[in-house]
Amino acid sequence: MSTALSAVALCGAALLAGCASSAPVQPWEKGELARPEMRMDDAADARIADKAFASREAASGSGRIGGGGCGCN
């Protein structure tokens, strides 16, 4: 694993560790979290845009696997 990937992984771990130390959010505090834009999954338009970018770049992957491939000329 390269230094860069290790650094990114450590940042992610630190982020989550910091999160874990905060007080748990109670059910009655979650009204804003119920908004559709707070969901982590991408809407269909975002998935399609990601696919268009991936067809013109060497990198891909936005939290999804198992999609049907394409020749992507």
Add this chain to the structure above:
Amino acid sequence: MQLSAPESNRVAPPDPPTGPHPRCALLAAALALPGIAPPAAAFDAPDAHTVGVRHLEYQDSQPGLRRVRVSSPSVWYTGPLGADWSIAASGGADAVSGASPRWHSAVSGASSFRDRRLTGEVRLTRHLERTAWSAGLAVSDERDFRSRAVSAGVRLRSDDGNTEWSAGAAITRDRIDGADPSPVAGDRRTTELIAGLTRITSPHDVVQVQASVARADGVLSDPYKYPDRRPDRRDQATLLLRWNHHLHDGPALLAGSTLRTQYRYHRDDWGVRAHTLGAEWVRPIGGGWTVAPLARVHSQSAARFYYDPVYDPVLGAPFPPGFAATPGRLLSPDQRLSAFGALAAGLRVAWRIDEAWTVDLRAEWYRQQGSWRVGGEGSPGLARLDARILQFGASRRF
């Protein structure tokens, strides 16, 4: 078309406590309103059927020449199957046409083509109290390319609903039939694994970390680029960080809006290292309308076998210097494997017309060029690539 794996990754707040507490009663009422259904629906089978249509228009270009155009209508459906099951299905037809460069970005190398791609995808999910299991199938057919993918995933929610763990796996089999005169044909198998952790960190913040790996074996060369000879294996790893933050207070312009950000690091054993940063600011403006400016920055290094557009003094383009003396060497003139940076900007507008109907329009502009690479030199001698991406969608719940 891709399958969310493992399905969506919403952290699910539990149902608000029952009882006379006025704040709880208010929240319960708010969650019952259409359009702000709690993300708990990701674990519970959906209580409504939703059908939608979407249309994509994609056009890319380089100075002096329009390149590839894609027109892609699709339909999709999600709905319950009994109390504990749900199904999601979609299908589409892509019409692809235009000119694709046979090597690098040379206008003289562009070849015209026209193709049609049919896609289909179905996913079945079993919803239990704290877990959701899903399995999916995706197919894609073109004249010279066929793809079949199966996937499975599981999500586990913590007792307090603040943490969600997810894992998934997928296997994709592709068949490449390079049309004459391409010598490239054969099979490709890709195995993917993904794991993720999503956590509610405050009443206004959700963060997510996802890691995935993929191994592709088989034909990985481009049948329409010559000379193009790539390794027959590619190992990729991706790390994705996401943070959604709701701006509860502040100036009137910001209050009530949500900032969605993400960072992706990608690396593979071909030598590509890529960093991608994305942001979306979602601003409700009343009357069921929402506007969301979008921005994206991407930067990547080149694959180690990519060669710059400097050609053999005897053979000329598209052959790299020394081509005849090194038969069998790995090489590719594919611009997508070069070192470059890219910027994208756009706007998404959505209108929730009533409890049943929603429509949205998304427009993006994209530019890619070598000099925009961040943290290193970009590949020289390539024309910039521009793209315009337009999408329209409509859906109805019933």
